[in-house]
Amino acid sequence: MLWVPDWPVVAAMAAGQAEVHQSVAVHDGRRITAVSALARTQGVRRGMRRRQAQECCPELVLLTVDEGRDARAFEPVSAAAETVVAGLEVARPGLLLLPADGASRFHGSEQALAEALVEQVAERTGHECQVGVADGGFAAILAARASSVVAPGGARAFLAPLAVEQLVHAAMGDRAVAEINGLLDVLHRLGLRTLGDLTALPASDVEARFGRLGLWAHRLARGEDVRPPVRRRLEPDVEVTCEFDPPAERVDAAAFAARRLAEQLQAMLLERSVSCGRLRITAWTDAGDELVRTWRTDAGGLGGLSPARITDRVRWQLEGWLSGNALRGPGRAGGQGGSGNHDRSAPAPAALVRLGIAAEEVAPAGAEQGWLWGGASGGDLRAHRALLRVQGLIGGDGVQVATLQGGRDVRDQVHLAAWGDARTPPRVADRPWPGRLPEPAPATVLVEPAPVDVLDALGAGVRVDLRLTMSAPPVALQWRARPRDRGQGDGVQSGSGQSGDDDGPHALVAWAGPWPMVERWWSQAPKRRVHLQVALADGRALLLACTGGEWTCEAVYD
Amino acid sequence: MVTGSTSLLLALVARASQEGSWAAVVGLPEVGVLAAQQAGVDLDRLALVPCPGPDAPTVLAALIDGVDLVIVGAAAALVDSDRRRLMARARERGTVLLSTVSWVGAHLVLTAVPAGWTGLGIGHGHLRSQRLTVTRGGRGSAGRLVRAEVVLPVRERAGVPTDPLRQLPAGPPEATPLRLVG
Structure with missing residues (x-):
């Protein structure tokens, strides 16, 4: 478990909304939800009213909650952690769940793994974080807060002396916090002060008295997990290659190998039950050139991509390359990302030494499927991908979506937000708004x-x-x-x-x-x-x- | 290519949008989103790229790959070779390109000339509907000039669209499913 303390505040500072030397708190309109370390020394606490917090610390900088900002700013941290451990789960912005068993064996010990994580995150993002290792998710959260390592099997003993109030840290949302606070209040009045007291009771009795929430608390206090972690899995590009020895100079020799490669690729895609959006054909010639061409697969994903069609595409491409056209010039302009600048004047046809086919934009199969008539489903998915790509080209604010909101003026009635952000309009549209301009609106x-x-x-x-x-x-x-x-x-x-x-x-x-x-x-x-x-x-x-x-x-x- | 009337453009987009297509408006910062919604465009499937900047050809190419209907406005800086390349790409991907500025080699050109408004008096009333004289031209079979009068906004009553076209000599420019508009 990797924990960055006071993440909302840190994210706001990273976004330039506050200075490091100021005492900062983040509030959701009613209560303080996160406090910087400096503000904490002045007595500001999570859960305080805004007015109360300002009373404690008059120069407090108050910022509003922005979950989008938190999540965006946390992405570099999880990327940095991913360089050390693969397959992590972002429990919430500021809190990462990662599997320690394999990685700690690789690094020698859990202590070494924790050091590597802290170092990587600090080096790549500049944020300080704390790492805790324990058996269950809840024990790991508390271990991370204490920056300690709990020995395997020791989670229950580690938790037993802790106060029941620590259960709040396992809550992943505001509503959950409110529910848990109610439960804690009752537990406290019943004299159950520590987690050990709670686990001493039989689980069935706890469930009978407190219901689902009680059972949840009991399980966590025993050091068990409620659910297995949902680990982020990157779908890697699927790639197959083969070598030609002796180098292939004729198209049919290469196409024969391409046929085998295509079948291999198809089998690998089927095995992982994924489909791909692009097909990248790479050929290495004996002159040391690398020729790359990317083809979009037809709408409908894998359905339109039988080995025979892949082979055809490879063959068309190879015919161009082997006849030397691609090396000479104009045909080459179509190639994407090919090594663009070397010998355009080479007149001799090149022979291939290696051929590779890679499936890119890999997505789970079934997201796109052909309709009985007409095009393929998954148009939404395709549009989302295209818009994300445009955002990558011209920045996040370049692509906007509009929603209608309440208002009278022509401009006031439209709410524009960047694509991907939450788009709840600030004013409700279904109120009367007397004095609104009559329809039709100006185009x-x-x-x-x-x-x-x-x-x-x-x-x-x-x-x-x-x-x-x-x-x-x-x-x-x-x-x-x-x-x-x-x-x-x-x-x-x-x-x-x-x-x-x-x-x-x-x-x-x-x-x-x-x-x-x-x-x-x-x-x-x-x-x-x-x-x-x-x-x-x-x-x-x-x-x-x-x-x-x-x-x-x-x-x-x- | 649709020139002279943004309302006509929105009416064309609305039809496709209601059938589930995605639309992207590139380089047209002054488009009235409220008017688009009233014309029937589904705003959930409409993306706006008001200022594509110098990367306009790349942005348009990326959009053509994934979005069904791409509307190009004046703020997208393109040269004729970009336009030709984009058209070829759109043809390959089955995407419809609509432009509000002149586009060399457009397959279908709709030119609208305003012919007056109804509903507005001298000091009373308000604008209700607009009459447009639309001239259709273009290449190939669309090359024969067709002139028609269109009343916008198109009002649908009880599911039956009242015919917005009058005195039309031939094929309605609006009701046909458009394959490719340059």
Whole structure:
């Protein structure tokens, strides 16, 4: 068990939300959920109310809970631990469960393993962590908190003298903590102070009195696990290779070997019950070149990937390579990740010395399966993979998903979140929201509102007074030139039909409004604005807004 | 390629989205998500990439591999050779590419010209529906010019879609399952 103390606080510091020298606490809106060591010395404790914590430590920096941040920041730690021990389980951000038996034999002793883990995590991520070794998961958690190693079979003896309150550390969620606190309260009043007291009772009696939760506590106190750990298993790429001796110069000789390789690969995939998304063909020539080409397998995973088809693909590829085209140039551009720069001028066809086929993007079979008609299922999975790849290219915030939320304005009603983040909108959409703009919504919402002048019949600007009367009916609309109009505005203007800022006033054929919208009038920064829908003579319709006497074009109905 | 009307674009996407397809909007930061939802696009299966930056061709290629419907806007910087490569990739993967800016070699070009709104009076009412004159052009069998009047938004009453097309001389541009739009 590997434990990083106060992980939410450490993660927030790693994300740059607080400085190391400040005392920091993380709260969920009501209670403190994690405290930094510095704050703890000032008397701030987990479970305190926010007000109480600020009383103890006035300069306390309070941060809100962000599970996404914790989990994201913990990934490097688990990757660092994975360099020492394979197959770990992330119990929660800050707590890693890893199998110690094999690894400790490899490192010599459990003590040496613990040292290696602490060193690797500190070296690769800079976080301090504590490691404990024990038989059961619960004993290991407590051992990690004490940074100790419990001998095999000694878990029960290790746990017996500890107070029952330690059971809280095995809870993996807020609700579980509340339930366990209730149980602990009863145990305490019954005089069961230590875990040894609890295990001295027969399990059946504990279950009869306390139910499922009591049985859970009894099992943990005995040093047993409730469930086997769910270990993270990386699906390795499946790869087969063969050597040619003497080097294969003809396609059919290589294709014959490819057939055998394909059957071998198919058998290996079947044996592991996985399918693959990509097929990588690698060939090594006697000139020392390495030729790589990746093919996407058809939708439907393994179904469309019989040995015969793999062989065909290898054969097509080899024909190009062996005839020397690939080495000479243009055909090579299609190869992905091939060693790109050496002898393009080599005219002689190359002979193969080694051929390999690898299955990449390995996923459990059955996630993608052909329908009776049409394409394959697993479209969601494919889309998720594609979006994750795009996120890897342009950053996490580059890909967004939108949800609707409550609000009145066109912009307020849309909540954008990065792909993969929790997307609970801050305002509920199914409330009335009086004063919302009527349907249909504008199809183009300008990124930045464009300033306009709304003119009346005399050519003077239209004003809206406090009683929502307009100074005169609007008759024309004039785009006002923006200082940096040729920037991103270009696409917007062309999207709305034509670039409108240079020509004269547009006549309005119809208009409706003004529709007032006042939000948060009780606060320091109230939002007051008036909306106007107008239709231009050329068939376009716009949504205008007036804030403090300034008219802007918010959106285009196109 | 669909130019002149974002609503028309959204109506096209909505149909595919309702049948379970994924859609990605690349380089179109000003698309009205609310309008998309009202047109019938399932927001759970819609991804937005507002600013793909200089990697636009790579991003689009990655999306074509996994997403059924890719909408390309003006903010995606592409040159014609990128477009040709993306089209070839889309053809291979069975993905539909929709562009709101001019696209050389597009198979089907829908050009919408606004023809007016209903529902809005002088100082009363509100916008209800829009009439568009849509011209269809393109390559191959789509090369014959077809002009039709489309009323948006498409309102479905009791499961029967009222025909949004009027005075159409030939195949409706909207109701046919589109295979490939450049």
